[in-house]
Amino acid sequence: MIAQDTPCRRCAYNLRGLSADGRCPECGTSVARSLYGDALRYSDPTFVAKLRLGVAITLWSTLAAVPIELAAQVSALFALLVMANSLVSLAGAWLFTEPDPSGLGEERYGRARRLTRWSFVGITLVEIALEGARRSGLLSNVSPRLAGAQELALVGAGILAIIVSLLYFERLAERVSDRAMSLRLGDRARRIRGWLIVALVSFVIAEGARAAGAGRLILAALVPALIFALLTLVVLCVRFLMLTWSLRQALANEERHARASWSQPADD
Numbered sequence: 001m002i003a004q005d006t007p008c009r010r011c012a013y014n015l016r017g018l019s020a021d022g023r024c025p026e027c028g029t030s031v032a033r034s035l036y037g038d039a040l041r042y043s044d045p046t047f048v049a050k051l052r053l054g055v056a057i058t059l060w061s062t063l064a065a066v067p068i069e070l071a072a073q074v075s076a077l078f079a080l081l082v083m084a085n086s087l088v089s090l091a092g093a094w095l096f097t098e099p100d101p102s103g104l105g106e107e108r109y110g111r112a113r114r115l116t117r118w119s120f121v122g123i124t125l126v127e128i129a130l131e132g133a134r135r136s137g138l139l140s141n142v143s144p145r146l147a148g149a150q151e152l153a154l155v156g157a158g159i160l161a162i163i164v165s166l167l168y169f170e171r172l173a174e175r176v177s178d179r180a181m182s183l184r185l186g187d188r189a190r191r192i193r194g195w196l197i198v199a200l201v202s203f204v205i206a207e208g209a210r211a212a213g214a215g216r217l218i219l220a221a222l223v224p225a226l227i228f229a230l231l232t233l234v235v236l237c238v239r240f241l242m243l244t245w246s247l248r249q250a251l252a253n254e255e256r257h258a259r260a261s262w263s264q265p266a267d268d
């Protein structure tokens with residue numbers, strides 16, 4: 001008999017009080033399947049597949065962003081590609097922030113998961129609105145200074161969204177069964193997050209001083225901070241891509257195990 005609150009892996013029904021060799025009264029999944037803790041390899045494989053696909057889409061749309069952004073500088077035609085890539089990246093974020101159908105993990109990272117999802121939605125909507133306003137000529141009277149501030153605010157919001165995503169990745173990595181891999185992923189996400197905060201702060205200080213009209217001497221002193229922030233961001237972008245690559249592999253591995261265990265007829 002199950003003595004404590006235990007959600008069914010497929011439908012989140014509380015299995016407390018049921019026999020371990022019985023079945024979930026709600027969805028018919030064997031109770032035994034829900035007794036392995038919160039490791040992803042015992043989760044519903046459809047859910048793990050969504051995580052894996054979402055991380056893969058994030059990886060490829062981040063990679064595509066650089067050439068697309070460069071092309072957009074050359075021709076206005078490519079600005080539409082920038083929008084399309086933002087939507088693809090939103091689709092990726094939406095998938096990797098899907099909740100576990102069993103409700104597992106929510107108590108530890110539900111807030112980071114939802115915050116990640118909605119900051120991606122918010123940023124994409126603002127991007128589309130800005131691009132639309134630009135194209136319809138609504139922003140033609142805006143001073144270059146204000147337009148620059150808009151761009152910077154958007155970049156800052158994007159960095160914040162990635163910081164929150166990393167917080168959520170760290171918790172998600174804890175559900176990877178391979179202990180060494182789980183620790184490595186968490187450690188890498190934590191380090192990237194720490195350096196992103198440092199880069200973001202020096203970026204804000206340097207840009208803030210310029211916007212506030214600081215003296216030439218102060219600005220000259222801030223140049224190294226700005227260069228440091230930009231270089232750090234480039235390095236962190238590469239590290240982030242490498243992390244999503246490893247996370248995608250770890251999730252594919254969990255998904256394979258989940259599919260194998262989920263399809264065992266003796267147990268299901």
Ligand SMILES: [Zn+2]
Pocket residue numbers: 008009010011012013024025026027028029
């Ligand atoms: Zn169930």
